[in-house]
Amino acid sequence: MKIKLEIEKCIGCGSCQAVCPKYFEAQEDGKSHIKDAAKQEVEELEVEKVECAESAAQACPVQCIHIEK
Numbered sequence: 514m515k516i517k518l519e520i521e522k523c524i525g526c527g528s529c530q531a532v533c534p535k536y537f538e539a540q541e542d543g544k545s546h547i548k549d550a551a552k553q554e555v556e557e558l559e560v561e562k563v564e565c566a567e568s569a570a571q572a573c574p575v576q577c578i579h580i581e582k
């Protein structure tokens with residue numbers, strides 16, 4: 514499974530970090546990033562279980578978090 518985050522669309526509201534601090538963190542650019550993911554336009558992280566990332570995707574107001582199963 515994969516967690517994806519479209520960095521450009523992120524408005525830095527912080528919801529994903531509040532719901533799922535395991536995978537999301539705020540960085541210097543004011544946007545949210547996937548922890549331990551390579552810096553790129555669409556960050557990706559391969560995970561065994563999406564866990565709270567699914568809730569983060571639902572909480573995101575601009576729908577820039579995606580879960581691939």
Ligand code: SF4
Nearest residue numbers: 523524526527529573
């Ligand atoms: S919930 Fe969405 S818009 Fe808000 S910080 Fe996270 S990725 Fe960005």
